[in-house]
Amino acid sequence: MTEGNFVDYVKLFASSGNGGKGSIHLHREKFITKGGPDGGDGGRGGHVIIKANKHLWTLYTFKFKKHFSAGHGGDGSKNRSSGAQGEDCIVEVPLGTVVRDSETNTLLFEITEEHQEEILLEGGLGGRGNWHFKSATRQTPRYAQPGREGTTLQITLELKVLADVGLVGFPNAGKSTLLAALTSAKPKIADYEFTTLKPNLGIVEYRDYRSFVMADIPGIIEGAAEGKGLGHYFLRHIERNSILLFVIPADVKDVKEAFEVLYNELKKYNHELLDKEYMVVLSKADLLDEELKKEYTEEMNSLFKEIPHLIISSVTQYQLIELKDVLWKLITK
Numbered sequence: 001m002t003e004g005n006f007v008d009y010v011k012l013f014a015s016s017g018n019g020g021k022g023s024i025h026l027h028r029e030k031f032i033t034k035g036g037p038d039g040g041d042g043g044r045g046g047h048v049i050i051k052a053n054k055h056l057w058t059l060y061t062f063k064f065k066k067h068f069s070a071g072h073g074g075d076g077s078k079n080r081s082s083g084a085q086g087e088d089c090i091v092e093v094p095l096g097t098v099v100r101d102s103e104t105n106t107l108l109f110e111i112t113e114e115h116q117e118e119i120l121l122e123g124g125l126g127g128r129g130n131w132h133f134k135s136a137t138r139q140t141p142r143y144a145q146p147g148r149e150g151t152t153l154q155i156t157l158e159l160k161v162l163a164d165v166g167l168v169g170f171p172n173a174g175k176s177t178l179l180a181a182l183t184s185a186k187p188k189i190a191d192y193e194f195t196t197l198k199p200n201l202g203i204v205e206y207r208d209y210r211s212f213v214m215a216d217i218p219g220i221i222e223g224a225a226e227g228k229g230l231g232h233y234f235l236r237h238i239e240r241n242s243i244l245l246f247v248i249p250a251d252v253k254d255v256k257e258a259f260e261v262l263y264n265e266l267k268k269y270n271h272e273l274l275d276k277e278y279m280v281v282l283s284k285a286d287l288l289d290e291e292l293k294k295e296y297t298e299e300m301n302s303l304f305k306e307i308p309h310l311i312i313s314s315v316t317q318y319q320l321i322e323l324k325d326v327l328w329k330l331i332t333k
Ligand SMILES: Nc1nc2c(ncn2[C@@H]2O[C@H](COP(=O)(O)OP(=O)(O)OP(=O)(O)O)[C@@H](O)[C@H]2O)c(=O)[nH]1
Pocket: 169, 170, 171, 172, 173, 174, 175, 176, 177, 178, 188, 189, 190, 191, 192, 193, 194, 195, 196, 197, 217, 218, 219, 220, 283, 284, 285, 286, 287, 312, 313, 314, 315, 316
């Protein structure tokens, strides 16, 4: 997936259909002079429905289509026939889509399940035809209800990426390079910070034709939870990943400190993030000579006693197979 077509935030306009008018009609037939009222009901306006589609991965289609309207209900007619129901408008979205009212920013619902469908806007009710209004004192009501109008709403769709493994690290840590080394994804890689501005997904092929999905997200910096860098915008992407992989480059000054800064940003943003399984890698190990490698290995062993950890290099492929093994174990735990 290239940077250009990963769309994860859009605003849309939705309107449900108007209800049809009830009919004012008096029954007429040869030889029956005073037929009663027989005007039928208007049909209901169409709903706007948001529906899950597990084959969609981004909100890309909404870049081009932003207006969604359901059909209006048909008017009632004679012989108590009801108007046709307005056609529902079905908006298909990927799993992990959060739907908000744009104006108030209130959360309406989240699409998380494969067959989930939510009515976003109900269609207007059809008006009742005049035969409903017949009474002892009013034999021929010349009155019927109009249909109720549909409603309009501007909504914001936000996609939280759903992957098995989410990469967490400072800018320039080598996250995109790792994704490129493990998958056929071709993320942009460069020697400056914030190269990655939108998540990249890749499929990691594992032994015996098994595979898992890895998400490379933009770098996290200290203060991200308060909105620094691109703050919240980045962090929300890892909320739905099932495992977090912390990537710390070997040329960092202090491994412990780097890990703590990242860990605390996640905790400040959403402490539940840390209930997930996670693993730590020291990347760019090719920059270390044998002696340093040994030193770092010992340091990692003492820092991360309970946490799975490895020293890797995407460039030389050092320990990438071992990395896949540990990740797979965590995923299937
Ligand atoms: N020597 C060495 N350099 C690496 C390795 N992995 C990444 N790099 C280099 O580190 C720099 C940053 O790599 P990226 O993969 O773009 O880093 P990133 O974490 O995705 O950075 P952002 O997208 O800015 O958050 C690039 O110049 C890479 O070539 C590695 O294993 N060894």
